Amino acid sequence: MSLVDELIALLGANNLITDAGEMTASLEDWRGRYRGAALCVARPASTAEVAAVVACCHRHRVPVLPQGGNTGLVGGSVPPSSGPVPVIINLQRMRRIGLVDLVNNSIEVQAGCVLANVQQVARDAGRLYPVSLGAEGSCQIGGTIATNAGGISVLRYGNTRDNVLGIEVVLADGTICSELRALRKDNTGYDLKHLFIGSEGTLGIITAAVLKLHPLPTRCAVAWVGVGSPAQAIELLVLTRQLSGSSLSAFELMNQLQLDLVVEHVPQRRSPLDTRHPWHVLIELADTAGSADPEAALTAILEQAFDQAIVDNASIASSQGQQAAMWELRHSVSEANKKGGIGLTTDCAVPVSTIATFIERANAAVAKLAPQAQIVIVGHMGDGNIHYIPFFPFAVWDGLEQTEALARELRRAVNDVAAELAGTFSAEHGVGQTSLDEMHNYKSAASLALMRAIKHAVDPLGLFNPGRLIPPEK
Ligand SMILES: Cc1cc2nc3c(=O)[nH]c(=O)nc-3n(C[C@H](O)[C@H](O)[C@H](O)COP(=O)(O)OP(=O)(O)OC[C@H]3O[C@@H](n4cnc5c(N)ncnc54)[C@H](O)[C@@H]3O)c2cc1C
Missing domain, CATH: 3.30.70.2190 (Alpha-Beta Plaits)
Structure with a gap:
């Protein structure tokens, strides 16, 4: 039996999209800058079904791309434009939200839940789930965990990593690994959930989580x-x-x-x-x-x-x-930047005390490379996270040559300034496709080697979101 036939047998034809037209929304990123091909989009309804789908892909040696709301800003959630064609797994049918535990201040949710819905259920119970961002009406809990999303409340409540108590994950061979506990303390060795938080779909697929809640501001x-x-x-x-x-x-x-x-x-x-x-x-x-x-x-x-x-x-x-x-x-x-032109969004964080210097030096570096660039700046200043965006109206961009190379150079120039100030090129959006090269540039060889070793240990066949997050060895 072909992989697609096996998946239909597992999920039913209604829950396996194979028609290219119907798949369109899953093949292109939110900004419309990255596009790829997929074998199909699988829509399992339970962790057991996710495990069966993943095990099937593993047997057929076909790559798997976990996709949430597809709101990611670095091209990590869409298939590659070349290379082996993956099966996309989307958890949009896994939207169960458990009861709020008012004493433990926690809630268990399936990973396909939309972030705004989880916030609302918490709010109705007099609690706050503080992770909040512009895409909260469409991004999924699994996506926010896989990208360790930041947003507007980090300076008070931390990022997603600080608000996850436990997770359940399906590993590359279909094994279910459950760390779905609501504990604030658990010193039993490596804290495995942190391996998957921020892993951008490269180590497994997150199927459920226990989230930390806070008192609701009155x-x-x-x-x-x-x-x-x-x-x-x-x-x-x-x-x-x-x-x-x-x-x-x-x-x-x-x-x-x-x-x-x-x-x-x-x-x-x-x-x-x-x-x-x-x-x-x-x-x-x-x-x-x-x-x-x-x-x-x-x-x-x-x-x-x-x-x-x-x-x-x-x-x-x-x-x-x-x-x-x-x-x-x-x-x-x-939304405004997407409609207004081409914005080369960067996602740097620097110590808050150096933000003014960062902006001044980035202005100088960008002016040297592209004097016609306008500079759009927006950021979560309390966290030192500044989205410094060399910006071009469409007509100006269309008149430029070698735009891909220019985009790379401009981002590199801004990221270099952040690095000079002991900052990072990726504060909250992740690495995806946009910043893969930057991993070579700014991560130490030792860190990259360790990341590769972890990837190999957890996903030895390299089937989960291949070519993302960890760059190939040079
Ligand atoms: C208007 C707008 C505003 C935004 N503002 C912010 C902001 O302030 N802060 C911020 O941090 N981000 C922001 N983002 C980026 C984006 O919304 C977040 O990165 C979000 O967390 C992605 O969630 P998603 O469900 O859409 O994931 P997707 O975009 O579908 O996927 C993102 C990555 O996570 C992986 N993934 C998705 N689901 C799973 C899963 N269940 N298991 C394993 N891996 C998975 C994918 O493979 C991919 O690598 C914004 C985006 C938009 C469009």
């Missing part, structure tokens, strides 16, 4: 602030930290060009300020204590910042609707 204040420079934004961050204590839950930065792109390309987005500023900051304070007053705290912080001439203008949201509108501006940046 009061929250959000402000949009105009400042003159990244250095002033950092001064504002320091002041906010000093005066707000643990209630600071987000501190996001963008430049005026980024805001302009959002307002121009995404319907119903308007700047909260009627003045233009080189830089904009979004601050959120949130508290769980009934007596706390984040709005008063934020007002006091901004008054002091005005007195110290750190900020130029600010608006505190006066309703939940206004708070949501400020957040929608922030969450619309990827």
Whole structure:
């Protein structure tokens, strides 16, 4: 029997997509920059079915590509354009959300659950699942774990890695490895879940997880602030930290060009300020204590910042609707950039104290290589994670030669600056296809050798998402 016939026998014809037209959405990435071919898209409904599908692919020596919501920004979730054609496994039928354990502050979910649905179930029970990002309406829990997604709440709650208590994984030969426990302490040797968190589908397929929940903030204040420079934004961050204590839950930065792109390309987005500023900051304070007053705290912080001439203008949201509108501006940046032109998104993180230097040096490096590039900057400033984006309107990009080489050079120039400042080229998006070369450039030979040894031990035939994350030996 052929592999496809075996998979049909396992899942039923309805749950195995083989028609190229029907597969289209799974073959191209969110930005439309990477495209490949697949044998089929398998849609199992249980861990046992995932295991059977994977075991079948293993017997046939056919590669497997785990795919979640396909919102990844580095081309890791779509098949390669050449080489062996994989079976895509998508867990969209595995969307069971367990009961919230209010005492343990945890919840067990299947990996195909959409992130926003899990947040909502937690919220309905008076708890917070803090991982939050622009794609939360479509990305899956499995995808967020496989990429160790960051987002807007990392400065207070950590990234996905910090919010996963246990996982269940199907390994390359179909073995189910369950570490699905809700424990905060377990010192029984290697913490295997961490091997799979951030592994980008190269070691196995995550089928379920126990997530850590937090108290749900009861009061929250959000402000949009105009400042003159990244250095002033950092001064504002320091002041906010000093005066707000643990209630600071987000501190996001963008430049005026980024805001302009959002307002121009995404319907119903308007700047909260009627003045233009080189830089904009979004601050959120949130508290769980009934007596706390984040709005008063934020007002006091901004008054002091005005007195110290750190900020130029600010608006505190006066309703939940206004708070949501400020957040929608922030969450619309990827959509705006996709519509507005070609943005060569980078994903660097540097120590927060060096952000201004990072931006200054990156500006100089990019200007040398491509003086016509506009610079779009947006970032999770509180984490030192700056998406520095050399940006080209479509007409300008189409007029350039050797665009692929230029894109590589520009990203390398920005990543070099981050490396000079002891930073990283991949803070939250992962490596995927976009940054595979950078692994050679910035990871030590010892680290790469160890990663290869782990990959070989867990997936000796190299069937899981081949050619991703770990570059071939030179
Ligand atoms: C508008 C927008 C905003 C975004 N904002 C952020 C942000 O602020 N922070 C951030 O970190 N990211 C952000 N992203 C990137 C992306 O949403 C995240 O990387 C997300 O975690 C990917 O989840 P997904 O389900 O879409 O995974 P996919 O894109 O489908 O897959 C991503 C990778 O995970 C692997 N994978 C998927 N599911 C599984 C599984 N069950 N088991 C094993 N491997 C699996 C895939 O093989 C692939 O390598 C954004 C994307 C968009 C489009």
